[in-house]
Amino acid sequence: MNGWLFFVFFTLTYSLSTKQIYSEGSSVFQKAYEVEKTSTLLSIPLYENSLMRPDSPKGEKAAVGRLFILYKKHKKWVEALFLGSRYSKFIAKKDRDIVWESIGSLYEGATISELQTAYQLVFASKPNQFDELQSFLLQNQKKSILDFVLLIIYRKKEFELGIQLLNSDPTFVGKSLYEGMYWQKSNSDEFRIFLEKELKRGSGSDSFQSDTSFLLGYFFRSKGEWEHSARFFRMSSRGKLESAKSLFAGGYKEETCKAIPLSQNTNEEWVLLLYHYCSSNGKEFLDIVQPSLQILAKREGKDLYSKFREEDSQ
Amino acid sequence: MNRITLKPKNFLFLIFGLILYSSYQMNSQSAFYNLPDSERIILYGDQDTSALFLCSQDQKRVFGKNSANIKDCYAIGGNSIGDLLGEFMVSQHSTEKQVGFYTQDSRQIHPAWIEPKGEESFLILSFVLTREKVWFVQALRKRDKQYFYFKTKKDSWK
Numbered sequence: 001m002n003g004w005l006f007f008v009f010f011t012l013t014y015s016l017s018t019k020q021i022y023s024e025g026s027s028v029f030q031k032a033y034e035v036e037k038t039s040t041l042l043s044i045p046l047y048e049n050s051l052m053r054p055d056s057p058k059g060e061k062a063a064v065g066r067l068f069i070l071y072k073k074h075k076k077w078v079e080a081l082f083l084g085s086r087y088s089k090f091i092a093k094k095d096r097d098i099v100w101e102s103i104g105s106l107y108e109g110a111t112i113s114e115l116q117t118a119y120q121l122v123f124a125s126k127p128n129q130f131d132e133l134q135s136f137l138l139q140n141q142k143k144s145i146l147d148f149v150l151l152i153i154y155r156k157k158e159f160e161l162g163i164q165l166l167n168s169d170p171t172f173v174g175k176s177l178y179e180g181m182y183w184q185k186s187n188s189d190e191f192r193i194f195l196e197k198e199l200k201r202g203s204g205s206d207s208f209q210s211d212t213s214f215l216l217g218y219f220f221r222s223k224g225e226w227e228h229s230a231r232f233f234r235m236s237s238r239g240k241l242e243s244a245k246s247l248f249a250g251g252y253k254e255e256t257c258k259a260i261p262l263s264q265n266t267n268e269e270w271v272l273l274l275y276h277y278c279s280s281n282g283k284e285f286l287d288i289v290q291p292s293l294q295i296l297a298k299r300e301g302k303d304l305y306s307k308f309r310e311e312d313s314q
Numbered sequence: 315m316n317r318i319t320l321k322p323k324n325f326l327f328l329i330f331g332l333i334l335y336s337s338y339q340m341n342s343q344s345a346f347y348n349l350p351d352s353e354r355i356i357l358y359g360d361q362d363t364s365a366l367f368l369c370s371q372d373q374k375r376v377f378g379k380n381s382a383n384i385k386d387c388y389a390i391g392g393n394s395i396g397d398l399l400g401e402f403m404v405s406q407h408s409t410e411k412q413v414g415f416y417t418q419d420s421r422q423i424h425p426a427w428i429e430p431k432g433e434e435s436f437l438i439l440s441f442v443l444t445r446e447k448v449w450f451v452q453a454l455r456k457r458d459k460q461y462f463y464f465k466t467k468k469d470s471w472k
Contacts, residue, residue, distance in 0.1 A: 199347075209347075213463075227376045227410060227442075231452060231463040234377075252376055 026055040029063060031291045036066075038285065041272055042292040044070050049295055064090045074267040077103050078155050081119070107144040118145050122152045127160040134168055141171070150178045159186035176208075180215040188222060195219055210237045217242055226250030234259075241270060248274065249304050269296070273308065349451070349464040350431060355472050356395055356438070357426045366390045366423070368398045371412040371440065377461075378440030378452055382416045390415075395471035403447055403468075413441040426456065436462065 032046030047067045054060035064087045071080035077099055084096040104112040121133040137146055153162040159182040166172045166179045176198055183191040198212055217233030220226075221242075230246035233239030244259035257278035266272050273293075276282030286293075286308055297305035358366060369387035371380035388398045402413055415423050415438065424437040435456040442450040452463045 213347075228444075230376050231450075231461075234461050235463050247376060250376070252374075255375055255377060 026050075026059060028053075029055070029059060032063075032066070035289055035292055036070075038288045039272065039292075040070055041074055041267065041269060042289045044074070044076070045292045045295040045299075061090050068095065072098070075102070076267070077106070078151065082155070085123075103148075107148050110140075110142055110144040110148065114140065114142070114145055115148055118149050119152060122149055122156065122158075125158075125161055125165075127158075127164055130161060130165055130168075134165060138169060138171060146172070146175070150175065154178065154181060154185075157185070159183075177211040177214065180211070180218075184215065184218050184222075191215075191219065191222075206237075209235070210239075214239045214242070217246065221246055221249070226252075230255075241268070244274060245270060245304055248277070249307055253278075273305075277308065347462075347464050349429075349466045349470065351467060351470060352430045353472055354427045354430070354470050357428070358423075359425070361417070361423065361425075363390045363392070365418045367416045367418070368395065368413060369416050370402055371414050373409065373412065378412055378414060379422065380412060380414065380440075382414065382420050382422070384420065387416065396467075396469040399441060399443075399449065399468040399471065402443055407443075408445065410445060411443045413443065414439075424454075441466075 028046055028050040032043045032050055035046055036043035044067065047063050047070065050063045051060065051067070054063065064083065068080060068083055068091055071077070071083065080099045081103065084091045084099055088096070100112050100116065103115060104110070107115060118133075118136065121136055125133045133149070137149065150162060150166075153159075153165070162182040163179060163186075166175050166182075180191070180194055180198070183194045195212075195215060198215070202208075213232045214236035217229050217236065217239050220229035220232060226246045226249050230243045230250065230252075233243035233246060236242075240260050244256050247256040247259055256274060260271070260274075262271055262275040262278055264272065264275055266275070273286070273289075276285040290309070293305045293308055297303040367382070367387040367389055369382035369384065371378070371382060374380055386402070388401055390398070399413065402411060415425055417423060424439060426435055426437050428435050436453040437456060439452045439454065442452060444450070449466050449468050450463055451466050452461070454461055
């Protein structure tokens with residue numbers, strides 16, 4: 001009798017819990033579908049989340065299919081590459097080849113097959129185990145391949161691997177921007193020490209100044225010093241959008257809206273969000289995309305996205 | 315004789331103190347892009363310095379284009395700018411403070427300086443005094459309007 005009761009209890013609990021998971025996955029998919037009607041770009045984080053708990057193989061296939069189309073539409077080639085590798089059963093080879101061709105056109109001087117080899121070697125590497133990757137890079141001596149490798153390592157969040165690789169050979173010097181970005185994402189104390197060393201090392205070159213200013217922008221943002229952060233980002237050739245983000249976080253609306261050209265036709269989430277933040281009738285848009293903002297905010301950790309919610313409630 | 319024993323609680327206080335100290339050090343040593351310690355003479359063009367003022371600003375904009383706090387202005391006249399900047403350090407402030415140049419009718423102006431090394435010419439947007447009482451200057455390089463943000467010492471400015 002006790003065994004029978006246990007069986008009923010177990011079956012009920014199991015069916016309830018699985019139903020909850022199933023409905024969670026599909027409701028995220030539904031939300032993504034709803035947001036996609038307003039913004040294809042901002043539906044992407046929701047589709048990505050629905051893949052974390054797919055409700056069924058069919059649902060999983062549908063989410064992968066939508067994501068692949070959206071990545072291509074918004075030229076998110078590295079994301080498309082990762083998706084193609086992970087879900088090769090759902091994405092035809094010819095579609096994956098299109099992604100590689102697009103990536104190849106971004107990295108002049110490297111062949112697609114060299115980039116593919118580099119990509120595989122990154123996936124086969126770990127901290128303290130990257131001899132093959134290192135030899136490949138040293139044999140090729142191509143800046144574009146090294147740039148690609150450092151980007152893939154960053155997107156894979158293999159920060160320790162990246163730092164070790166960059167310090168493994170003097171050929172890799174001059175890549176302090178990447179090393180700084182790896183530290184910035186992985187260890188705030190080490191990031192500060194790295195910055196101090198860089199500033200002592202110094203260099204009058206424009207690229208050193210631009211890269212170091214960019215990293216300083218992140219450093220002061222992490223401390224919540226929005227004004228310092230916006231100024232250092234502005235000093236960097238690559239920091240204009242980040243400067244606008246720090247101005248936004250500090251509540252400097254007028255300067256945020258003048259900092260960069262804003263447009264609806266963009267593949268950059270922040271440009272789109274700031275476009276609506278700065279337009280007089282943008283509130284409705286920001287309300288609709290709230291579920292995406294919540295996901296983006298969670299991913300960023302100490303986030304800036306949640307500021308849109310604070311703005312909204314004012 | 316009383317002995318000081320390092321109880322776990324005291325040890326925690328010690329660690330906390332060290333962390334606070336090291337973070338203060340980072341703030342105070344923020345030796346980012348120091349302007350070298352040399353004398354800089356500010357150039358006002360055809361403006362008469364007896365009709366110009368150095369004023370703290372309202373903090374509406376980060377990049378220095380702000381209205382003057384007319385209650386917190388000092389006449390430039392024949393004074394050294396470094397001495398006048400010192401006046402803004404007297405009062406306590408919990409946020410940063412920006413200081414800019416203004417005419418008698420409260421119009422903001424952007425005087426220039428020529429950097430001794432390299433002889434580049436810059437326009438001053440504003441001086442920034444941080445909470446830690448460190449001075450920065452934000453400026454535009456004249457030839458290409460490139461923006462710069464330098465740490466500086468008040469006494470460099472004449």
